[in-house]
Amino acid sequence: MNSLTFNHLSTFSIAGAEVPVKKVEAILSARLQLEALENALKEADNGHEGTSLSGLREPDLSHVNYLDKVRGSIQAIWQPLMEGITEISPSHFLERLNLAWCASEKKLGDEIQTTAKEIFNKRAGMKAEIIEREAFSLATERGIPAAIRWLDARKSECGETRKILEEELQRYKTRKKKQEKEIESLKEEWTKILGTDLIGTGPKGVARNFLFLAAFVLLIGVCLWFLSIPFNSLIGVAGAVIVILLGLKIAKPLFSQLRYSRGKKITATKLSCAYKSTSLFGLDEMVKRLELEYFGETLRSHIIELKEAFERKLSQLKVKKEDLLAYSQGIKDSLFTAPPTIRILLKQETIEEWYKQGKTRLSIINWIREMVSPKSNPGWEEIEREAHEVFGFLKSLKAEEVLYECYPDKETRMAFLQTLREAAIGRSIGEAFLSLDFSETEGKSPEVWLIIEIADPEHSNLVKEIEGAWGCNAIIGFSKVQSSDPSVISMTGLVYGFNIKAIKEWEDVEVSFEQIRERDGIAIYPVLFPENT
Amino acid sequence: MLQNNIVPNIPNEQVNRQQKRFFLIPSLFVGVGGYAKAVFPRLDANFQNHYKFRPDLLPMAIFDFDEANSEVSLNGNGQKLSIKPYLVPLSKKILKDVSRKLKKNKKETIPFLKPYEGYVCLDKIKYVEAPGLNLLVQNANLAWRVSWQYVLPELTARVNTLYAVPNSKDNPALAEFVISNRSVIWVVAGGASTTGPSGLIPILSELKRIKPPETNLFGLVFTPSSYRDKSEAHKVMGRAIFRATMEQLFSIFDGKVIFDQPYGGDKHRISLSEEPFDQLFLVDGSLSGGRTNFKIEDLADLVARFLFRFSVGPLGENILGIIGNLNSGLRGGQE
Numbered sequence: 001m002n003s004l005t006f007n008h009l010s011t012f013s014i015a016g017a018e019v020p021v022k023k024v025e026a027i028l029s030a031r032l033q034l035e036a037l038e039n040a041l042k043e044a045d046n047g048h049e050g051t052s053l054s055g056l057r058e059p060d061l062s063h064v065n066y067l068d069k070v071r072g073s074i075q076a077i078w079q080p081l082m083e084g085i086t087e088i089s090p091s092h093f094l095e096r097l098n099l100a101w102c103a104s105e106k107k108l109g110d111e112i113q114t115t116a117k118e119i120f121n122k123r124a125g126m127k128a129e130i131i132e133r134e135a136f137s138l139a140t141e142r143g144i145p146a147a148i149r150w151l152d153a154r155k156s157e158c159g160e161t162r163k164i165l166e167e168e169l170q171r172y173k174t175r176k177k178k179q180e181k182e183i184e185s186l187k188e189e190w191t192k193i194l195g196t197d198l199i200g201t202g203p204k205g206v207a208r209n210f211l212f213l214a215a216f217v218l219l220i221g222v223c224l225w226f227l228s229i230p231f232n233s234l235i236g237v238a239g240a241v242i243v244i245l246l247g248l249k250i251a252k253p254l255f256s257q258l259r260y261s262r263g264k265k266i267t268a269t270k271l272s273c274a275y276k277s278t279s280l281f282g283l284d285e286m287v288k289r290l291e292l293e294y295f296g297e298t299l300r301s302h303i304i305e306l307k308e309a310f311e312r313k314l315s316q317l318k319v320k321k322e323d324l325l326a327y328s329q330g331i332k333d334s335l336f337t338a339p340p341t342i343r344i345l346l347k348q349e350t351i352e353e354w355y356k357q358g359k360t361r362l363s364i365i366n367w368i369r370e371m372v373s374p375k376s377n378p379g380w381e382e383i384e385r386e387a388h389e390v391f392g393f394l395k396s397l398k399a400e401e402v403l404y405e406c407y408p409d410k411e412t413r414m415a416f417l418q419t420l421r422e423a424a425i426g427r428s429i430g431e432a433f434l435s436l437d438f439s440e441t442e443g444k445s446p447e448v449w450l451i452i453e454i455a456d457p458e459h460s461n462l463v464k465e466i467e468g469a470w471g472c473n474a475i476i477g478f479s480k481v482q483s484s485d486p487s488v489i490s491m492t493g494l495v496y497g498f499n500i501k502a503i504k505e506w507e508d509v510e511v512s513f514e515q516i517r518e519r520d521g522i523a524i525y526p527v528l529f530p531e532n533t
Numbered sequence: 534m535l536q537n538n539i540v541p542n543i544p545n546e547q548v549n550r551q552q553k554r555f556f557l558i559p560s561l562f563v564g565v566g567g568y569a570k571a572v573f574p575r576l577d578a579n580f581q582n583h584y585k586f587r588p589d590l591l592p593m594a595i596f597d598f599d600e601a602n603s604e605v606s607l608n609g610n611g612q613k614l615s616i617k618p619y620l621v622p623l624s625k626k627i628l629k630d631v632s633r634k635l636k637k638n639k640k641e642t643i644p645f646l647k648p649y650e651g652y653v654c655l656d657k658i659k660y661v662e663a664p665g666l667n668l669l670v671q672n673a674n675l676a677w678r679v680s681w682q683y684v685l686p687e688l689t690a691r692v693n694t695l696y697a698v699p700n701s702k703d704n705p706a707l708a709e710f711v712i713s714n715r716s717v718i719w720v721v722a723g724g725a726s727t728t729g730p731s732g733l734i735p736i737l738s739e740l741k742r743i744k745p746p747e748t749n750l751f752g753l754v755f756t757p758s759s760y761r762d763k764s765e766a767h768k769v770m771g772r773a774i775f776r777a778t779m780e781q782l783f784s785i786f787d788g789k790v791i792f793d794q795p796y797g798g799d800k801h802r803i804s805l806s807e808e809p810f811d812q813l814f815l816v817d818g819s820l821s822g823g824r825t826n827f828k829i830e831d832l833a834d835l836v837a838r839f840l841f842r843f844s845v846g847p848l849g850e851n852i853l854g855i856i857g858n859l860n861s862g863l864r865g866g867q868e
Binding site: 013422423434496517525527528 | 556773808
């Protein structure tokens, strides 16, 4: 083989110092996301009870207004009857009561009940929204576990309220039964009253008798005057007593009549009141049942649904946290990993400064709100993008600046750069990633170039220092170029112009070649030429 | 986002990088054999991290008779980058059938071998049931010739992407790139194995023939010293293969022999009357004269880093400027 220097035979080497900006950005952005996740997942202390169910405002009072309207309309059915009791014929009184009862029952028919139920359901839905907002606010400020605990307490509160309402409903039932019994007894009494026969003189007879008594008193008076008997004599007094007794006897039917009408009126009033109360009990019982259903089932199921949504969200966020931790750890493990001739420029204090700097650019509260929302999934891609943007300032970081921070002393700095130089062009100049046997180069050094890549080479202080230290060298060509990545300073060594036989241990190559050629002949050659086969 | 090397696939986020212009020297990377499988995924990872994808003007291809995959982690985040999108596996099955017939002296029953008479030592063909070409040089010689019908279209398609450079301004996908008017083809191969050395000469020659005249053609070969983990027998054979390959390569370079050979039957010949490369880079994985020897993964990392830095910044143009003057005297008329 040709033993002359061959300019088209080359080798190279590459060394450098770099700030692993992309990895640091990934780690810091993951850390920021983890901070938001920690806030969402934190187990806050149990001191804060949160607003009770009764403390939360009611969404509206339409159910109350509605029920008052229905109650008013039922009362309107009974009111005329109550006011005109005396005008109703006793024999028709019960019939009138039953008519009014049917009317009020009809009032409390399916339509009213359906409408009332819808209003209660709507109320439950709106209350659930209020509860959801309250829970969301709690989750944002104190973590999802706090919101779950609060919802648990509200669920229990629904249960307790339900028990109270059940007891009240039971009392209603008891009172209604009692009322019904009372109605029955009043009806009996009424019937009894109606059956009482007022035998004797009626009002006309009583008036007629009083006329006769008045005539008799006049006659007695004339007789006493005619006979000149004084009124205060024995005969006069006896006569007066007789008149009084006759008057009482005559008036007795009248008193009986009065006594009879008053009793009837009282019984009638009691009966109509009992009917009216029982009718209103029906309405109140319906309302109580709706309240029971509202607290015991509808609202409670809303709360349970919301709690389960938060629990699912909690699980999702825990999984996300684990994924982020694993991702972050994977990058951290390789943060200082680099090929042998590449040095990583990084200090832990600097990373912390960068984190603080990035954190000031974004409020993570919006992320927390998104993360804890029970009904929607967070836009993780958008959050990740924002997290990276926050640390986007790292993209313009110059390795030269960090190098000066890591090696503030010029001597140590140049010593460090010297190691990179040796890696690039060899401690013995010309040995890049290929060891050479200089005894085979006929005393001639290969051509060696050292190329520095750095951000802004024209104005770089580091380049000035390097040029000052190594620039004037007749053996090594030197050039500086703009780096495509400001976080990297690289030194590339280019060596060319040596003989293939200058490769170290070439003699072993020749020995092996001869050995195999002896065995295989021309078959050792990867390409054969017909003239040689 | 992993990138195949044929179809442009520009992620939406690129349109947000209005302020930044990326630099690029259009470069084709052709790998031959196992060492390229160590280098290329690392190179691909460097491009993906830098540009967020690998542009079409940086196509890759690895030719190997071993289908084994190779992958590296992208950024240490668990995402893997594989060579599968650009691996061109070549079959050596034909060697099994040819070997069987040759053993029975039935060469006349294999008419397709006729064009290769004189170019292949057929009596050295023997088949081994193991991945790769197993240091059987004439197996490799024949396998490349037979497989060339699959190799040439792949090479041609990728070389044609370098022709797109003049039209890059019309391509919206490349709007954010500053594209050099220089271009480079790198052929990366192990020098002391089988697939690498045996494929190096025909691939370099074919590429020299089909590439645009202004495109530089560089070989990057791993010397026998970089095969530190191999057995002694492998090292001996590897050194011999390397020596033989270099001898032939330089003979062609010096014009002592003309490379005019059948590859792909009697339908195609690689004919080259000029230098098969512009520059040949050798690496042996040592540092400072052997004071430090790299593990293959570290060496692959550093080689990938060099190729990456060459392609994405002014470093490559600077180096081309330095060695470009060396090409002025070439028979190929490189100026």
